[in-house]
Amino acid sequence: MAIDDLLDEHEQGERVRSWLRSNALVLLVGVALGIAAIYGWRWWGERRVQQDQQAHAAYEAAIKQAEAGADNAGAALKGQQGTYATLAALRVAKAQVDAGKNEDAIATLRGIQADPALAAVVQQRLAQLLAATGKPDEALKLLDGHADGAALELRGDALAVAGKRDQARDEYAKALAALDVASPARRRVELKLQDAGGRVPDPAEPI
Incomplete structure (x- = not known):
């Protein structure tokens, strides 16, 4: 290999090292943000799964109570969040209406923190029940x-x-x-x- 080639490689290596020294902080911040994003996404996914599991358990309890004729069975869903919880509240409210317990159904729908995508559905169902009562x-x-x-x-x-x-x-x-x-x-x-x-x-x- 020619001396000129060696000098070129050495010069290129020095440029790379100089660039790394100048941008080390930026690189470290980028890596840290990337790691944080990965763990943040995993945390968010695990949280959603946990919320759905909690909502499912609350829904099963509420349905059993509604089928048993318990008053305000939807109280088990109060404070639950997410799409599954909202759908569960709508199902429980329907079961309560079918059982002739409109006031309980109103309480169920008012107690849920509706998913934004389903908020209009919950509001309209609630309005229908309010008018009917x-x-x-x-x-x-x-x-x-x-x-x-x-x-x-x-x-x-x-x-x-x-x-x-x-x-x-x-x-x-x-x-x-x-x-x-x-x-x-x-x-x-x-x-x-x-x-x-x-x-x-x-x-x-x-x-």
Whole structure:
């Protein structure tokens, strides 16, 4: 190997060592952040698994209590978080409604810390129960700001319970306009609109 080549390699080696000395802190910080990210991800995953396991155990306990006719069986789910816990609360609430315990179902839905992706579903189910149990004002407050077809229909239901037939008719009309022509809920809303004294428009004409 020629002397020039050796000198080039030595010079390159010195440049690399110099660069490492200048950037050692940055490299160490990068490695530390990488390790922290790996362990953080693992911790988050383990925490989610633990939350789901806790929610599952709480759900099993709540269902057994509900089937046994216990009052406020959903208390076992109170404070639980995550998607599984939210779905569990919805199932328990349905079992309570089927058993004729609407107030217990309301307590179950109010006690859960709903997953953000399912929060609207929980709110709408809760609003439906509130209206059905003679609390239309609470239902309307819960639905305030919601403009999808399901929320508008529920607003109409709450207003109908409150004896505000004209306002209920307007909400049903809005709900109908927000629904797709092929929506399974469309026929139900049409019937409610007619019961409130409204006219079901032709799909081709604006509402």
